[in-house]
Amino acid sequence: MRISTLNDLERIKEKGLKSIFPKKTKITVGMATCGWATGAGKVYQAISGKLKKTKQKAILARTGCLGFCQREPLVEIFVPGKSRVVYKEMTPEKAQQLVADLGNGNLRPEWALCQLSDPLCPENLAPKEVEQIPQYEQLDFYKKQMKIALRNCGFIDPENIKEYIAKGGYFALFRVLSEMKPEQVIAEIKKSGLRGRGGAGFPTGIKWETGRKAAGETKYVICNADEGDPGAYMDRSVLEGDPYSVVEGMTIAAYAIGSNAGYIYVRDEYPLAVETLRKTIAQAKKSGLLGKNIFNSGFDFKIRISRGAGAFVCGEETSLLASVEGRIGEPRQRPPFPAQQGLWGKPTIINNVETLANVPAIITRGADWYAGIGTAKSKGTKVFSMVGKVQNTGLVEVPMGITLREMVFEIGGGVLKRKKFKAVQTGGPSGGCIPESLLHLPVDYEELSKAGSIMGSGGMIVMDEDTCMIDIANYFLSFLEEESCGKCVPCREGIKRMREILTDIIEGKGKMEDIKRLERLATAVAQGSLCALGGTAPNPVLTTLRYFRNEYEAHIKDKKCPARVCKNLINYFIVERKCNGCSLCIQACPQKAIIFKGKKKPVKLDMSKCIKCGTCLDACKRGAIEVR
Amino acid sequence: MITLTIDGREIKAKDGATILETAREHKIEIPTLCYHEAISSAGACRICSVEVIRGDRSRIAAACVSPVEPGLVVKTNTEVITNLRKVLIELLLARCPKVKAIQDLAHKFKVKKTDFKTEDEDCILCGMCVRVCEQIVGKSAISLVNRGTKREVATPFYEASSACIGCGSCAVVCPTGCIKVEDIGDKRTIKKWKAEFKLQQCKMCGKYFAPEAQLEYLAKALNLPEKEFEICQNCRVILGKISKAEEQKSEQMKKLSLS
Numbered sequence: 001m002r003i004s005t006l007n008d009l010e011r012i013k014e015k016g017l018k019s020i021f022p023k024k025t026k027i028t029v030g031m032a033t034c035g036w037a038t039g040a041g042k043v044y045q046a047i048s049g050k051l052k053k054t055k056q057k058a059i060l061a062r063t064g065c066l067g068f069c070q071r072e073p074l075v076e077i078f079v080p081g082k083s084r085v086v087y088k089e090m091t092p093e094k095a096q097q098l099v100a101d102l103g104n105g106n107l108r109p110e111w112a113l114c115q116l117s118d119p120l121c122p123e124n125l126a127p128k129e130v131e132q133i134p135q136y137e138q139l140d141f142y143k144k145q146m147k148i149a150l151r152n153c154g155f156i157d158p159e160n161i162k163e164y165i166a167k168g169g170y171f172a173l174f175r176v177l178s179e180m181k182p183e184q185v186i187a188e189i190k191k192s193g194l195r196g197r198g199g200a201g202f203p204t205g206i207k208w209e210t211g212r213k214a215a216g217e218t219k220y221v222i223c224n225a226d227e228g229d230p231g232a233y234m235d236r237s238v239l240e241g242d243p244y245s246v247v248e249g250m251t252i253a254a255y256a257i258g259s260n261a262g263y264i265y266v267r268d269e270y271p272l273a274v275e276t277l278r279k280t281i282a283q284a285k286k287s288g289l290l291g292k293n294i295f296n297s298g299f300d301f302k303i304r305i306s307r308g309a310g311a312f313v314c315g316e317e318t319s320l321l322a323s324v325e326g327r328i329g330e331p332r333q334r335p336p337f338p339a340q341q342g343l344w345g346k347p348t349i350i351n352n353v354e355t356l357a358n359v360p361a362i363i364t365r366g367a368d369w370y371a372g373i374g375t376a377k378s379k380g381t382k383v384f385s386m387v388g389k390v391q392n393t394g395l396v397e398v399p400m401g402i403t404l405r406e407m408v409f410e411i412g413g414g415v416l417k418r419k420k421f422k423a424v425q426t427g428g429p430s431g432g433c434i435p436e437s438l439l440h441l442p443v444d445y446e447e448l449s450k451a452g453s454i455m456g457s458g459g460m461i462v463m464d465e466d467t468c469m470i471d472i473a474n475y476f477l478s479f480l481e482e483e484s485c486g487k488c489v490p491c492r493e494g495i496k497r498m499r500e501i502l503t504d505i506i507e508g509k510g511k512m513e514d515i516k517r518l519e520r521l522a523t524a525v526a527q528g529s530l531c532a533l534g535g536t537a538p539n540p541v542l543t544t545l546r547y548f549r550n551e552y553e554a555h556i557k558d559k560k561c562p563a564r565v566c567k568n569l570i571n572y573f574i575v576e577r578k579c580n581g582c583s584l585c586i587q588a589c590p591q592k593a594i595i596f597k598g599k600k601k602p603v604k605l606d607m608s609k610c611i612k613c614g615t616c617l618d619a620c621k622r623g624a625i626e627v628r
Numbered sequence: 629m630i631t632l633t634i635d636g637r638e639i640k641a642k643d644g645a646t647i648l649e650t651a652r653e654h655k656i657e658i659p660t661l662c663y664h665e666a667i668s669s670a671g672a673c674r675i676c677s678v679e680v681i682r683g684d685r686s687r688i689a690a691a692c693v694s695p696v697e698p699g700l701v702v703k704t705n706t707e708v709i710t711n712l713r714k715v716l717i718e719l720l721l722a723r724c725p726k727v728k729a730i731q732d733l734a735h736k737f738k739v740k741k742t743d744f745k746t747e748d749e750d751c752i753l754c755g756m757c758v759r760v761c762e763q764i765v766g767k768s769a770i771s772l773v774n775r776g777t778k779r780e781v782a783t784p785f786y787e788a789s790s791a792c793i794g795c796g797s798c799a800v801v802c803p804t805g806c807i808k809v810e811d812i813g814d815k816r817t818i819k820k821w822k823a824e825f826k827l828q829q830c831k832m833c834g835k836y837f838a839p840e841a842q843l844e845y846l847a848k849a850l851n852l853p854e855k856e857f858e859i860c861q862n863c864r865v866i867l868g869k870i871s872k873a874e875e876q877k878s879e880q881m882k883k884l885s886l887s
Binding site: 481482484493494497521524 | 708
C-alpha cells in the first residue's frame with residue numbers, strides 16, 4: 001500500500017513492531033554475507049526443518065550482520081515475555097537442539113553470546129533478564145561502541161520496510177518533505193559536522209550546498225558503494241542489513257540539492273547487497289516512498305542500480321562517473337568537480353553508503369545531538385572492519401575520538417595468541433601503519449593524517465610481531481599495482497618501481513641507498529599522480545619507513561628479517577638436543593627435506609630441498625625447529 | 629577574460645582555457661610529452677605538472693587539463709616541480725630507453741641515467757593515437773585495453789580492425805614514433821595494428837598516394853563524389869594552378885574582347 005501521510009507511517013510502524021516483536025516465539029538467523037560464509041544457510045534450513053518436524057509454531061526470520069562476524073552464524077531467539085538471546089557459532093545440530101529446547105525452557109547459556117533488550121518492545125512482550133548471560137551492552141566488544149550507521153543492522157529484517165519504519169525509518173524523510181526547505185536540510189547537515197565516510201572526509205553539507213547552487217535543471221545523487229579495500233566490508237553490511245537507511249538518506253540528499261534521479265553504484269561482487277537493494281527499491285516504489293509525489297509533497301525521486309565490475313579505482317569519483325556512463329573506469333583531473341560537472345556533465349553529488357546511512361539519524365535526532373559526539377573536527381561515529389591478528393574481529397562502530405588503543409585492546413580484545421602488538425593499519429591500501437607508540441591517537445581525520453595514515457573508508461588491520469613491515473608494504477603496493485588504471489605515469493610506472501626496490505630488499509639484495517630512492521620515488525608518486533589512488537599509494541611505504549626504519553635496515557645491512565617472514569633472509573634449523581626423532585615433521589614436510597636418522601635420534605634437515613614453508617615448525621611439538 | 633598569475637606575471641586569460649594554453653600564449657614554456665592542440669588532453673604523462681595555488685591551498689596539477697581560474701597563482705618552474713619532472717623522466721627513460729623524444733627531454737632536464745631496471749618499450753601509453761582516431765578521424769579503430777602495468781593500445785581482440793582506414797593519424801601524433809607506417813608499391817602496412825591497405829594511384833602522376841579505404845571514407849564523410857579523390861594532393865595543387873591560370877587567361881580574353 002502507498003504511504004503518503006504521517007498517519008500511514010504511524011500505522012505501518014505499529015505493524016512493523018508486531019513483526020519485530022511478535023506474540024509468538026521468533027527465531028532470527030543472521031544472514032548477511034558473513035553469516036552465509038560461516039554456514040548460516042544450513043543453520044536456517046536445519047531450524048526450518050526442525051520446526052516443521054516438531055510442529056512448533058515459531059516464526060523463522062532473517063536479519064543482517066550484528067557486527068560480531070567472528071562469532072557467526074548468530075541466531076537470536078525471542079520468546080515473548082521471557083527471553084531474547086543471541087547464540088554464537090551455531091551449527092545445524094546446535095540450532096536444532098535450541099529448537100528442541102524451546103519446549104523445556106533450557107536457554108543453553110553456554111552457547112549464548114548475549115541477551116538483547118529494546119525500549120521499543122511492548123511491555124507485555126518484553127524479555128526478562130536471564131542470569132548467566134551477559135547483556136549486549138556489557139560485552140567488551142560492544143561496550144564502547146555506538147551504533148548510528150549500523151543502528152538497525154542485525155536487529156531488523158532488511159527486506160521488510162515495515163520493520164525499518166518501526167525503528168523510526170522514513171520519519172526523517174517525512175519531516176524533511178513536510179517541514180523543511182532544501183536550504184534548511186543543508187544547514188542541518190552542515191551543522192552536524194558530518195564528513196564523507198568514504199575516506200577523504202569532505203564535509204557533506206558543503207558538498208550538498210555546491211550541488212544545490214550548481215546551475216542546471218537536471219542533477220544527480222550517486223551512492224558510492226564501490227567498497228574495495230582489502231579486508232573492509234562496512235558498506236556491504238549496511239546494504240545487506242539496513243538498505244532502507246541508505247535509500248532514505250539518498251532521497252533526503254536529492255531533495256536538498258534539487259535532484260530527481262539517483263544511482264547506487266555497487267560492485268557486482270556483492271550479489272547479496274545488489275539483490276537486497278533491488279527488492280528495497282521495488283518495495284519503496286510500491287509504498288510511494290520512491291517515485292512521483294513522495295508524501296504528497298510534489299517531490300519526485302527515482303533510483304537505479306549501476307553495477308560495477310569491481311575495479312578498485314572506480315571508487316574514485318571521476319572514475320565512478322565514467323563507469324556509470326559506460327566508459328572505461330578511469331579518473332580525470334578535478335576541477336571541474338562532480339558537484340559542478342558530474343554524470344553526463346550534470347551537477348552530481350556522490351556520497352558513500354555510510355555517510356548516507358547517517359543522514360536520516362541526523363535529521364531525526366538533530367544536528368546538535370550528532371555534533372555532540374566526537375572531536376573538534378570529526379563528528380559522529382565511524383564504522384571500522386576490525387580484522388587481522390586480533391581476538392575479536394568484526395564490524396565496529398565507534399564514536400570519533402576513541403583511541404586506537406581502546407579499539408585494539410578493549411573492543412578488539414588484544415592481539416591473538418598473546419603475541420606482541422606491532423602495528424595497526426588504517427585506511428586500507430592508501431593508509432598507513434601506525435606503531436604502538438602512537439596508539440594513544442584518537443580516531444579523527446586530522447590526527448590520523450598527521451600520523452601519515454588516513455581514516456579511509458574504515459579498514460583496520462591489526463598486526464603482531466610476526467608481521468614483516470616490508471612484506472606488508474609490498475603487499476599493499478602489489479594490490480595497488482594491480483588496481484592502478486595505468487593512465488598516468490607516476491602511478492603506473494612509479495608503483496611498479498617502488499615494488500621492484502621493495503622486492504630487492506625482501507630478497508636480501510637491498511642497498512642502503514634504496515631507502516633514499518624509495519623516499520624520492522614515493523614523494524613523486526604522491527605529488528604527481530592524477531587521482532587519489534596514486535596520490536595515497538606511497539602511504540604504506542612512507543609510514544613503514546617512518547616508524548619501522550630499523551626493519552628496513554635489518555633487511556639491508558644485516559640481511560635479516562626480524563619477523564622471520566622473508567624467505568631469502570631466514571633459515572630453518574633442527575635443535576638437536578630437543579629433537580627426539582618422533583618424525584612428525586617428516587610426515588608434514590611437503591618437500592621430503594627432513595631425513596630420519598633412527599629412533600630417538602635427531603632428524604636432519606636438507607637445506608637444498610627446504611622451501612621454508614614453516615609446516616615443520618607447526619608440526620613439531622617439542623620446539624625443536626628454529627628459524628633464524 | 630580572467631586574471632591570474634603565472635611565474636610572477638599577471639596574465640589575462642580566456643575563460644575556459646587551460647593553464648598550458650595560457651602559458652604558451654604568453655611564451656612561458658611548460659614541457660609536454662602527450663599534448664596536441666588538435667585533440668583533448670588526458671593528463672597522462674604529467675611532465676607538464678605545475679604548482680597551482682588557490683587561496684592558501686597549494687597542489688600539483690597537470691597544466692594541460694587544469695582550467696584557469698580568477699586569482700590562481702601558478703608556478704611552473706619551482707624546485708619541487710623540477711624534481712618531480714626528473715623522476716617522471718627517469719621512469720619513462722627506464723621504460724623506453726631508446727626513444728629519442730624521451731632522451732631529449734632527459735638531456736634538457738639533465739637526467740643522465742635512470743635509476744631503475746630498464747625495459748625495451750617504445751610506447752608511453754599516453755593514448756594520443758586512440759584519441760586522434762576517435763576525435764579527429766572519427767573511427768575508433770584502436771583503444772586502450774587492460775589496466776595498470778598490463779595496459780596497452782590495441783585493436784579489438786588484437787586482430788586487424790575493420791574500422792581502420794590506414795590514414796596514419798595515429799603515427800602523426802605519436803610522441804615517441806612507435807607507430808610505423810610503411811608504403812611499399814601499392815601497399816601500406818601498419819604493423820602495430822596488423823593492418824594492410826591497398827593504395828590509390830594518382831590518375832595524373834601515377835604515384836600511389838593514399839589508402840583507398842581512407843579516400844572512400846573521406847568521400848562519404850564529406851559527401852563528395854569519389855572522383856574528387858582520384859588525383860594526389862600535389863597534382864591537385866598543380867591542377868588548381870593550371871585552372872586558375874586558365875581562368876585568368878579567359879577573363880583577360882573576355883576583357884580584351886569586350887574592349
